[in-house]
Amino acid sequence: MIIRLLSAALVAGFLAAVVATGLQLALTSPLIIAAERYETHASLDLPAFDLPELDLPGLDLPARVARTRAEDPASPLPIVLAHAHSGHGADHGSGQGSGQDSGQGSGQESGNAAPAWQPGPGLPRMAFTGLATLIGGVGYALLLGAVMLACGRVPTPERALGFAVAGFLAVALAPALGLPPELPGSEAAPLAARQAWWLMTAASTAMGLYLMAIRRVPITILGGLVLVVAPHIAGAPEVAATASPLPAGLAAQFAARSLAIAFVFWATIGLAFGWAWAAFGRTAPAAAHA
Amino acid sequence: MSTTAQTLGTQSLGTTGLRANEGRAAVAIAAFLGLGLVFLAGFAPASALHNAAHDFRHTQNFPCH
Numbered sequence: 107m108i109i110r111l112l113s114a115a116l117v118a119g120f121l122a123a124v125v126a127t128g129l130q131l132a133l134t135s136p137l138i139i140a141a142e143r144y145e146t147h148a149s150l151d152l153p154a155f156d157l158p159e160l161d162l163p164g165l166d167l168p169a170r171v172a173r174t175r176a177e178d179p180a181s182p183l184p185i186v187l188a189h190a191h192s193g194h195g196a197d198h199g200s201g202q203g204s205g206q207d208s209g210q211g212s213g214q215e216s217g218n219a220a221p222a223w224q225p226g227p228g229l230p231r232m233a234f235t236g237l238a239t240l241i242g243g244v245g246y247a248l249l250l251g252a253v254m255l256a257c258g259r260v261p262t263p264e265r266a267l268g269f270a271v272a273g274f275l276a277v278a279l280a281p282a283l284g285l286p287p288e289l290p291g292s293e294a295a296p297l298a299a300r301q302a303w304w305l306m307t308a309a310s311t312a313m314g315l316y317l318m319a320i321r322r323v324p325i326t327i328l329g330g331l332v333l334v335v336a337p338h339i340a341g342a343p344e345v346a347a348t349a350s351p352l353p354a355g356l357a358a359q360f361a362a363r364s365l366a367i368a369f370v371f372w373a374t375i376g377l378a379f380g381w382a383w384a385a386f387g388r389t390a391p392a393a394a395h396a
Numbered sequence: 397m398s399t400t401a402q403t404l405g406t407q408s409l410g411t412t413g414l415r416a417n418e419g420r421a422a423v424a425i426a427a428f429l430g431l432g433l434v435f436l437a438g439f440a441p442a443s444a445l446h447n448a449a450h451d452f453r454h455t456q457n458f459p460c461h
Contacts (some may be wrong), residue, residue, distance in 0.1 A: 108422040134455040189440065230398035231451070238437045238449035242456060245433025252427035255419060278457060288456040290450075300459035303441060364455050371456070 110386045111251045114261070117245030118379035126243065127236040133363045137236065138290060144351045145291030158190040164365070175294060238373075247375050248274065257320055263380030270376025272319065276312040278368035280334070284342025287364035289357055293351055295343030322361040 225234040254261045254269050259271075281304045288294060314333030317326040350357075437449050438458035444455070446460075453460045 107418050107424055110420050112429075115430070128453050130451065135451050138454055175447075202413055222443035222447060224444070224450075234448040235451040238452035241433050241449075242437035242452060245430045245435075246435060248426045248430030248433065250430075252423045252430060256423045282457050285459060287458070288454065288460070290454065290461065294459075295459060295461060297459055304459050325445055360454075363455055368457065386410050 109381065111247070114379055114382035115247035115251050116244055116380040117376050117385075118242060118247040118250075121378040122237065122247070122371050122374035123240040123243040125374045126179070126367055127239045129367045129370060130239065133231055133367065134360060137360045137363070139290035139390040141291050141352055141356060141360070144353075144356075145396045147351065160255045187221065188295065197381045226237060241376060242373065246277075246378050249273070250375060250379055257316070261376050261380050261383040263384075266380030266383070267373060270372045270379075272312070272315045273375075274369050274372035276315060278365060278372070280311040280337070282361070282365060283338055287361045289351055289352055289360050292320070292357060293345055295345055299343040303342050307342075310334070310337050 225231045249271055250269055251264065252263060254266065259265050259269070284307065285294075285300055285304060294300065302337065310333045314330040319329030319330075321327075321330075436445065438451075438453060438456065440446065450460065451456075
């Protein structure tokens with residue numbers, strides 16, 4: 107049972123990751139890179155990755171930038187990879203494992219070049235995006251299988267698709283109502299508050315859907331509705347309304363594409379999990395090491 | 397309840413009990429692993445992990461930055 111569940115989740119996560127990675131690279135990654143260009147232009151217009159690794163707050167940045175540019179005038183391609191400017195590295199280098207990210211706003215002053223590792227531009231970055239998608243896909247597929255079995259449902263492709271749609275509603279659509287998918291450089295509330303609201307909304311929506319769709323008696327349907335609606339009445343962490351250098355069209359396109367990709371991701375996980383579950387039920391356990 | 401029914405009941409309970417235990421263990425392991433992987437890809441605060449998964453986090457609408 108456990109082997110079958112893990113194998114089916116691995117296969118489903120892999121297939122979904124292949125599909126979703128292709129879509130991400132084609133549809134959202136170009137928008138993210140474009141947004142990072144705006145982000146960099148908006149803040150000091152400096153090539154952050156050209157800054158020395160041991161950059162400390164309080165140093166004379168403009169002079170430093172001028173020096174960097176003087177040394178290598180060809181280099182300043184104004185792209186910051188994975189927002190090296192936002193001070194994550196400085197924050198986490200000392201406080202590893204504290205488990206809480208102290209929520210730097212994305213509009214934070216730039217210039218603290220993060221000493222943290224990040225994938226190089228181009229192929230490495232794409233590869234790590236794919237790897238992260240694979241990890242996330244297998245994780246979601248495992249959760250999907252666990253929930254289906256815990257609910258006593260045999261994972262046929264149709265049923266698994268139904269649960270996967272519920273998963274999409276719980277972790278993609280419901281949180282996106284309060285926290286729309288954002289490009290780098292958008293203004294946002296502190297990270298910890300947003301993560302807490304995201305988790306609460308996802309858990310509450312999932313529980314609400316379970317009460318409504320699986321339990322399905324009047325009292326649980328009512329309770330489920332309350333659980334689904336409550337996070338939105340409580341409200342997502344507020345975003346201070348500030349002007350963003352990002353074109354609104356870019357942000358809107360990103361939000362729509364992000365939700366579409368999330369839906370395809372989940373639908374593929376569901377269908378593939380149902381299919382793989384049946385396939386691993388038929389074959390000998392020895393063949394289950396796919 | 398008659399004796400036959402009782403023995404039958406315990407017998408079937410014995411085998412289904414085992415099945416149920418195995419199923420519960422599978423569900424628990426899968427849920428634990430799944431949560432761990434999703435945390436790793438979507439929430440882990442270590443900046444190297446964050447940077448590696450950056451584009452995925454943005455696209456899948458995990459809170460980022």
